Amino acid sequence: MQDREQAVRLVGEHTLVRQVSDLARRVSSSDVTVLLLGESGTGKEVLARSIHATGPRRERPFVAVNCGAIPTELLESEMFGHERGAFTGATVARTGLFAQAHAGTIFLDEIAEMSPALQVKLLRVLQDKEVRPVGSDRSQRVDVRVIAATNKDLGDQVRRGLFREDLFYRLQVIPIALPPLRERRSDVPLLVEHFLARHNAGRTRPIAIAEEALVHLWEYDWPGNVRELENVIERAVVLCEHDRIGVEDLPPAVRAFLSEKRLPRPVLGADGIDLNRAVEEFEGRLITEALERTRGNKQAAARLLGLKRTTLVAKLRKVRDATGGVDEDVPRDEAARAAAGGRARA
Amino acid sequence: MENTPTSKNRANGSAEPAEETGPGTDQGAHPGGDGPGGRNRAGAESRGRVLVVEDDADARDLISHLLRREGHDVVPAAGGAEALALLREVEVDVILLDVMMPEVDGLEVCRRLQQSPDLATIPVVLLTALDDMETRAAGMRLGVSEFLTKPIVKDELHRRVATQVGVRRREATLDRVRTRLDSLEG
Numbered sequence: 197m198q199d200r201e202q203a204v205r206l207v208g209e210h211t212l213v214r215q216v217s218d219l220a221r222r223v224s225s226s227d228v229t230v231l232l233l234g235e236s237g238t239g240k241e242v243l244a245r246s247i248h249a250t251g252p253r254r255e256r257p258f259v260a261v262n263c264g265a266i267p268t269e270l271l272e273s274e275m276f277g278h279e280r281g282a283f284t285g286a287t288v289a290r291t292g293l294f295a296q297a298h299a300g301t302i303f304l305d306e307i308a309e310m311s312p313a314l315q316v317k318l319l320r321v322l323q324d325k326e327v328r329p330v331g332s333d334r335s336q337r338v339d340v341r342v343i344a345a346t347n348k349d350l351g352d353q354v355r356r357g358l359f360r361e362d363l364f365y366r367l368q369v370i371p372i373a374l375p376p377l378r379e380r381r382s383d384v385p386l387l388v389e390h391f392l393a394r395h396n397a398g399r400t401r402p403i404a405i406a407e408e409a410l411v412h413l414w415e416y417d418w419p420g421n422v423r424e425l426e427n428v429i430e431r432a433v434v435l436c437e438h439d440r441i442g443v444e445d446l447p448p449a450v451r452a453f454l455s456e457k458r459l460p461r462p463v464l465g466a467d468g469i470d471l472n473r474a475v476e477e478f479e480g481r482l483i484t485e486a487l488e489r490t491r492g493n494k495q496a497a498a499r500l501l502g503l504k505r506t507t508l509v510a511k512l513r514k515v516r517d518a519t520g521g522v523d524e525d526v527p528r529d530e531a532a533r534a535a536a537g538g539r540a541r542a
Numbered sequence: 543m544e545n546t547p548t549s550k551n552r553a554n555g556s557a558e559p560a561e562e563t564g565p566g567t568d569q570g571a572h573p574g575g576d577g578p579g580g581r582n583r584a585g586a587e588s589r590g591r592v593l594v595v596e597d598d599a600d601a602r603d604l605i606s607h608l609l610r611r612e613g614h615d616v617v618p619a620a621g622g623a624e625a626l627a628l629l630r631e632v633e634v635d636v637i638l639l640d641v642m643m644p645e646v647d648g649l650e651v652c653r654r655l656q657q658s659p660d661l662a663t664i665p666v667v668l669l670t671a672l673d674d675m676e677t678r679a680a681g682m683r684l685g686v687s688e689f690l691t692k693p694i695v696k697d698e699l700h701r702r703v704a705t706q707v708g709v710r711r712r713e714a715t716l717d718r719v720r721t722r723l724d725s726l727e728g
Contacts, residue, residue: 211663212709215716222723370723373716379709382685411678415689477695484693 282331
């Protein structure tokens, strides 16, 4: 239901974006039901808006409903409306979002969050093109184009009995999957340029970005996808004290991404950590780096690491076994144990 | 896009015996890669054919070995010129490309790929040193899909390659949706 200004097209030149945009353009001319799939922040709502904005219903309302953000008990009356006195607190009758979207498009985001009871009702609306407000005994006709979206694997939800199969097939006539940003990194510079241009429009002091900062943005994995990138750029623009965003203006998580790859800091997450494996990896990286720096001279590398040459050679053999070894299945544990023993002796 | 191993490809393969990578291997046991939100690990869906372009024979063999063990089909090439020649004969899902190579180097290969409409969409994973910002910036401008830092970390290699094989799978899925739309529109 947010109505802030948004670009009504996906920004990018990646082949997947082109394919997705092409499909969106084609489905916009008809009323075929579209299901948009993708992680949060990949642009599902932007795409839904673009389908609406380029189709015959563009002069009519576009109503977005986030099914996950509205409490289950309220969602039905939000969607279909209610009569006065239909439930405690319903002091006046209210038009539902479906009726508000009449002749236009309704965008049902996070559709997987819908309760089973409401799924039945939605299916009926899609089949009969009628809605019945809560507490009413009369149905009203609605002419609405439905675009649904989810970041869940809806097929899996069906298999687990959490989502109705009949509704699933009704919704996913044309499924369009939006790629996560980390699968189309080549679009990062273009997106950055897009967000900067939006910021710079009408400003006397335009802000650019340093190439090294761009490299960092490219390497980050963007769990929050394009939306996260947009936020990072907005933040950087505010923090930036010059006319060019530098690495120092980026959030620590983005900034640390490249340097942590060099020697990733082991994180003890909620699921715990495989200590042997983490130690093994850390050790392996330091050994490789020492060897690189000494151009493969084991004696010199051992000195850098404070080891005897023979210890380094033994470790090297174990690391090779564990990372590039012939058979991973058996020796991994053994190698880890042996490495641990080796450390004790060293 | 069909992705069956061809005899042509096998003939271009390295001297190593071809490993059988059917469903009987342990790859299927990997979780993930199973939904829009899943990070790719090598599941059946993320195995593809990878062109490994690396002039250092040891590195090339190691990378090839690791990828084959993960279930990928590997086409090795010892240099940029050989890679470009192979691409005229073999369809691949991903190109794993070293930057520092004599004669035709990695960035030059990228440049030539960009000039060919057929090849420009193949994802390129560029092998580069972590600190080499200049190469990274150049790669960004040349449409590289991912960078893989040398020295190679096995998990990172698998993650990057699987991601890009996943991109090819997504393309195929979107193609199928387009076909469905064609049939709906009659």
